[in-house]
Amino acid sequence: MASQEHLDKLQARQNYRNIWHTDLVGTIQADAPYCCFAFWCGPCVSYLLRKRALYNDMSRYTCCAGYMPCSGKCGESKCPEACLATEVVCCFGNSVASTRFLLQDEFNIQTTQCDNCIIGFMFCLQQLACIFSIVAMIVGSEEISEASQLLSCLADMVYCTVCACMQTQHKIEMDKRDGKFGPQVMAVPPMQQMSRIDQPIPPTIGYPPQPAYAQQPYSYPPPQQAQGYPPAGYPPPGYPPSGYSR
Numbered sequence: 001m002a003s004q005e006h007l008d009k010l011q012a013r014q015n016y017r018n019i020w021h022t023d024l025v026g027t028i029q030a031d032a033p034y035c036c037f038a039f040w041c042g043p044c045v046s047y048l049l050r051k052r053a054l055y056n057d058m059s060r061y062t063c064c065a066g067y068m069p070c071s072g073k074c075g076e077s078k079c080p081e082a083c084l085a086t087e088v089v090c091c092f093g094n095s096v097a098s099t100r101f102l103l104q105d106e107f108n109i110q111t112t113q114c115d116n117c118i119i120g121f122m123f124c125l126q127q128l129a130c131i132f133s134i135v136a137m138i139v140g141s142e143e144i145s146e147a148s149q150l151l152s153c154l155a156d157m158v159y160c161t162v163c164a165c166m167q168t169q170h171k172i173e174m175d176k177r178d179g180k181f182g183p184q185v186m187a188v189p190p191m192q193q194m195s196r197i198d199q200p201i202p203p204t205i206g207y208p209p210q211p212a213y214a215q216q217p218y219s220y221p222p223p224q225q226a227q228g229y230p231p232a233g234y235p236p237p238g239y240p241p242s243g244y245s246r
Contacts, residue, residue: 005140009105016110020169021176026116027168034171039164046095047089049170051103065086096163099170109176122155122162129155 022030038045054060061080063071064087077081088095103109111119132148175181 009101013101013104013110016104016108018107018109020109020115021113022169023112023173024118024162024165024169027172028167030172031168035164035168038167038171039160042096042160042163042167043088043092045167045171046092046099047084049167049174050084050088050095050099050102052174053099053170056086064091064094065152067098067101069092090233093159093163096166100166102171103170107173109173119166122158125155125158127149 028035034045050061050065051058059077061076061084063074063076063083066072074083104111114180120211129148129152132144132151135149
């Protein structure tokens with residue numbers, strides 16, 4: 001029954017509607033210092049994240065978050081801190097995955113296809129390195145042995161990097177859950193939208209207000225009404241001056 005329940009949960013996670021606040025690729029940009037901390041001190045980060053995922057209530061702790069056959073059978077209720085420390089050291093990969101499943105089931109979070117590909121590549125690379133190591137032991141060739149060692153080193157680097165990114169992803173999601181994100185910084189508006197609050201209408205700078213037709217682009221002022229030509233009082237008195245000749 002327990003195995004079937006876990007399979008049902010695994011199937012249900014593919015239909016969750018929410019997504020992680022940031023994907024695995026964007027975790028380095030989102031929180032680079034924590035990603036480095038998770039890379040060099042993975043078990044410590046796994047311990048802190050599991051405790052935080054349980055809202056710092058260790059009475060709720062179960063080995064591997066209840067997703068493994070040994071869950072609930074390791075004396076967690078008597079000394080949960082020691083059991084969690086043992087889990088993150090001896091079963092580091094399971095501890096990271098269990099925290100991930102715990103958050104996914106709590107907030108209905110699905111993993112994107114890109115993240116699934118990254119995690120799948122990590123598993124395939126580890127299996128390939130294991131196969132090469134077995135072949136190297138059977139054949140006894142130095143070339144294959146060196147190739148298997150290089151492949152194992154590459155698989156370990158990818159494993160540590162992906163686990164660090166996953167833990168950073170979990171931390172960012174719990175920051176979102178706990179409301180630790182600061183207020184959103186307002187972006188600077190474009191130039192045409194900037195104006196002083198106390199002056200919604202730009203000042204005239206000493207000039208008279210413009211007529212309505214001047215506010216319309218690519219238009220000309222209306223023609224003046226004809227009042228007869230020449231106008232009355234034209235020419236002015238004393239014009240043309242004396243001595244003027246055409």
